[in-house]
Structure formats: C-alpha cells, structure tokens
Amino acid sequence: MNIIKSLQWRYATKKFDDSKTLTEEKLNILKQAFNLTATSFGLQTITMVIVTDKTIRKKLVEHSYNQKQVLDASHLLVICINEDIKDDDVDMLFDSIHSIRNTPETILSPYRSDLKITMQQMSKDERQEWSNRQAYIALGNLMTVCAVENIDSCPMEGFSSEMFDEILKLNKKKLKSVLLLPVGYRAEDDMFASFKKVRKEVDKSVIEL
Template structure:
C-alpha cells in the first residue's frame, strides 16, 4: 500500500453514505490505534467514546451546528480528556509498567516522583491545555489509520462540548469532550470527494538545514 497515495485520497468528508457501516474488524483497528497513540510521559489520560446508535447521535446534531456528519457516518468517535489528572494516574501508569515489563520499583521510583511533582505544580488551566494537545495527537493518529484502512473521516472542532457532556453524561464519568471524528464512507454525491487536494509545495513547507 502506498501511504502517500492514501493520504492524498483522504479528505475531510462533508457527506457520508448513511447506508454504509465500517466492519467490526475496522472499528477494532481504530480502537487499538487510539490505544497505541504516543502520548506525553506515556500517561493515557484520554478516553475514546464510540457511538453507533443513530438515535443518540441524532440528539447531538443540534449541538454540532447542525452538521449531519455526526449522524450520517457509520460511527461517531469522541475524544475526551479527564477533568482531573493527579497522582492516581501516575501510580496506575507505573503499576502497569511494573506488571508488563517486570521493572523493579527501585528503578522507577525516581521518575515516578518527578512526574508526580510536575503534575502537582502544574496549574489547572495548563493541565487542560496539555491534555487537549494530547487529544490532537490521537486525532492525527486516528485520521492516518483511517486513510490506510480506506475509512473516511471528518475531524471536527465545531460542536458544543458542554452540551455533549450533558447529553452523554460524560461529566459524571469525569470526562470532557474536546474533539469529534465521524468515520464511515463518503457519499457518491459528495462533490468535495473529487476535488484535487490543495497544498503548498514541499519546498514551501519543509526546511532542510
């Protein structure tokens, strides 16, 4: 498979074919790809909410500036950050390291304490900004995997996160929605799917030193 050709094929899908669905295997790949995203310190403080139910998604259209992609796509992926990031997240991460790699705690302890100190002194606003940046990394990863799997997607910032959190009960789960990614298959009459991709030349965007 030519990766560059797949990235050229990818576009922000404006209209999905509501009659088509991605397979269970493809959805599993996207979940696994999300879980394998490279994140700061290795901490996984993001959650991916996956919604297939169209009735639930129909209730979200009005909170998405009436963008039909959220309901016409096969599935709606919602990237969420935790409302709280604290020592428990660090402890869980290092317990996972110990269990999987069998690394002695004596080796991990200095780094664990340093990370706890970093998070403890981080202002709440900076924590939210930091976590949100991680969500964008995950979004980019998911979009690339979608392209490789020939799954259409549409990254979306245009929605009301507070309304989403209320409708879906995300606040009760300690989560805050930050990004959307409807996934599925483009409609045949989506005029944007046939347009040439517009980008600057590589010489204009890449600097070789």
C-alpha cells in the same frame, strides 16, 4: 495504496453514505490505533467514546452546528480528556510498567515522584491543556489509520463540548469532550471528494538545515 496515496485519497468528508457501516474488524483497528497512540510520558489521559446510537447522535447534531456527518457517519468517535490529572493516574502508569516490564520499583520510584511533581506544579487549566495536546496527537493518528484502511473521516472542533458532555453523561466518567471524528464511507454524490488538494509545495512547508 501506499501511505502517500492513502493520504492523497483522504479528505474531510462532508457527506457520508448512511447505508454503509464499518465492520467490527475495521472498528477494532481504530480502537487499537487509538490505544497505541503516542502520549507524553505514556500517560494516557485521553479516552475515545464511540457513539453508534442514531437516536443519541440526532440530539448531538444541533450541538455541532447542524453538521450532518455526526448523524450520517457509520460511527461517531468522541475524543475526550480527563477532567483532571491526579496522582492516581501517575501511579496507574507506573504500576503497569512494573507489572508488564517487571521494572524494579527502585528504578521507577524517582520517575514516579518527578511526574507527580510535574503535574502538581501545573494549574488544572494547564493540565487540561496538556491533555488537549495529547488528544490532537490521537486525532492525527486516527485520521492516518483511517486513510490507510480506506475509511472516510471528518475531523471536527465545531461543537458544544458542554452539551456533548451532558448528553453523553461524560461528567459522570470525569471526562471532557474535545474533538470529534465521524467515520464511515463517503456518499457518491459528495462533490468534495473530487476536489484537488490545495497544499503548499513541499519545499515551502519543509525546511532542511
């Protein structure tokens, strides 16, 4: 399928076939796609947690408005943000640039300092909101990759972040869950799979100047 046909094929899967599981190859594609997602400044303040354990996911269902996709999907992807952004996060980025690209510190130093100042001038809530926007970029990227790979998915915002953080012990990793993406394969009797897409005409959603 070409990319447009793939995007026409995808939909927010309401019912997964719980007997079908992603291969390690497919799962690795999603891991790589997440890691390659564009983020502002290249500062990756997002983490993807992959939940396979059905016992854990059964506990999570009641904290996601009883949406069964959380349990029935092959895997549950939980997109998280850092609880905060510290100078260490900025240093980790620029140290990696220096190591991988051999960029001299004399060139990197002013950019390193400017980014630290930029983050320091934000409140903690503003830094979290900044990271939230990166999480949505990752979600969109993953959904597109899923469509290309013929993997079904269902983006979710409706869940208790606090309870997910507690059950998955994300607090200990200084992470905060913000988005869910159950992935797997649609059930044959999911009636939503056959629904026609409802979208504006392209000339109504795109303005050319």
